[in-house]
Amino acid sequence: MIILGIESTCDETSAAVVEDGRKILSNVVASSSAMHKKYGGIVPEVAAREQIKVIIPTIDEALQVSGNKYQDLDAIAIAYGPGLIGSLLIGVETARALALAWNKPLIGVNHLVGHIYANWLAPIGISNLPKFPLIALVVSGGHTDLILMKGHGKFKWLGGTRDDSAGEAFDKVARVLGLGYPGGPEIERIARNIKYQMDKFSFENPNIKFPRPMINSKDFDFSFSGLKTAVVDKLSLRSSSLDKLGTTGLRVKSLEFRVKREEIAHEFQEAVTDVLLKKTFAAAKEFGAKSVVVGGGVAANSVLRQRMEDGGSKNNIEVFFPQGRLAVDNGAMIAAAAFYERNFVDPLALRADPGLHF
Numbered sequence: 039m040i041i042l043g044i045e046s047t048c049d050e051t052s053a054a055v056v057e058d059g060r061k062i063l064s065n066v067v068a069s070s071s072a073m074h075k076k077y078g079g080i081v082p083e084v085a086a087r088e089q090i091k092v093i094i095p096t097i098d099e100a101l102q103v104s105g106n107k108y109q110d111l112d113a114i115a116i117a118y119g120p121g122l123i124g125s126l127l128i129g130v131e132t133a134r135a136l137a138l139a140w141n142k143p144l145i146g147v148n149h150l151v152g153h154i155y156a157n158w159l160a161p162i163g164i165s166n167l168p169k170f171p172l173i174a175l176v177v178s179g180g181h182t183d184l185i186l187m188k189g190h191g192k193f194k195w196l197g198g199t200r201d202d203s204a205g206e207a208f209d210k211v212a213r214v215l216g217l218g219y220p221g222g223p224e225i226e227r228i229a230r231n232i233k234y235q236m237d238k239f240s241f242e243n244p245n246i247k248f249p250r251p252m253i254n255s256k257d258f259d260f261s262f263s264g265l266k267t268a269v270v271d272k273l274s275l276r277s278s279s280l281d282k283l284g285t286t287g288l289r290v291k292s293l294e295f296r297v298k299r300e301e302i303a304h305e306f307q308e309a310v311t312d313v314l315l316k317k318t319f320a321a322a323k324e325f326g327a328k329s330v331v332v333g334g335g336v337a338a339n340s341v342l343r344q345r346m347e348d349g350g351s352k353n354n355i356e357v358f359f360p361q362g363r364l365a366v367d368n369g370a371m372i373a374a375a376a377f378y379e380r381n382f383v384d385p386l387a388l389r390a391d392p393g394l395h396f
């Protein structure tokens with residue numbers, strides 16, 4: 039079954055052609071991320087305008103690269119929520135129009151479910167698949183959720199963040215540290231410097247210790263907004279002075295600050311990872327999970343990945359992460375989810391749903 043997957047929920051516009059939910063024939067991603075850098079976060083209006091410009095060329099390219107014509111497609115899949123309304127509308131209206139014009143079945147996909155199914159996409163040489171029941175941890179820019187999956191399309195939401203998502207915490211902390219957007223890769227990069235120093239000279243950073251919010255709560259909920267406050271306190275910044283940072287963030291260039299912010303980035307990353315790990319394996323234990331799958335942009339974090347894999351070995355549970363760039367938003371994951379879920383929808387009735395949940 040050959041599916042064209044379309045993703046346009048946020049600042050990426052992506053189209054992919056995937057065979058039988060696993061084999062990627064093409065996966066084209068256009069991003070307006072660079073345009074939001076100077077604002078330190080996504081500007082929805084700008085993201086939507088860019089979606090309009092690139093969506094048709096992106097779909098065109100995905101078909102060309104895959105070696106298929108539209109006549110070869112068995113279905114079109116579209117992420118219809120959650121996300122930014124302006125961005126969503128572009129993708130949903132395009133997919134509806136194409137489904138009608140090309141006379142193809144349309145499959146609606148929850149973007150978060152797409153992140154989970156990124157783990158079914160088969161990179162060369164990997165044939166192992168997650169086994170049910172499984173626990174899925176979705177850690178993206180907008181969400182942090184723990185889900186129990188008993189089979190394809192069978193989701194039970196166990197808990198999620200009560201305030202900021204993990205990705206949002208990375209982005210906000212990066213901003214107060216004067217780093218670029220998106221914040222996750224920047225934090226990971228500077229945390230690596232200090233980790234190297236710490237390993238080499240075997241020192242710990244006793245001055246910098248952040249809380250592990252809700253780590254011992256008996257539920258599967260999270261809270262990350264307090265971590266940003268803890269970072270601000272460590273930087274000895276009053277919250278009111280944050281407002282004066284403007285869009286370019288802090289410009290403090292002293293060596294002292296650089297070292298301090300590397301330590302902060304490292305300890306922040308450890309704090310987030312500790313909480314995600316503890317809750318995920320607690321859920322896996324409680325529900326007798328055979329696998330743990332992680333998805334969403336934060337799954338691109340190599341420290342999270344390493345520690346999750348170590349946790350998997352310790353708990354005797356296989357842990358799956360999307361390969362390469364498949365953790366961040368892309369069309370292939372939407373096509374994969376569509377293949378397994380088969381949520382066929384009426385092209386005339388489908389509406390974008392910014393608040394869609396599990």
Ligand code: KG4
Nearest residue numbers: 178179180205220221222335336339366367
């Ligand atoms: O899933 P995604 O591409 O978009 C949403 O659906 O929101 O996730 C984007 C988020 C951003 O918050 C970004 O900072 C975070 O994923 N992210 C990372 C890394 N790469 C992206 N967070 C931590 N470490 C990374 N390497």
Ligand code: ZN
Nearest residue numbers: 178334335367
């Ligand atoms: Zn996403």
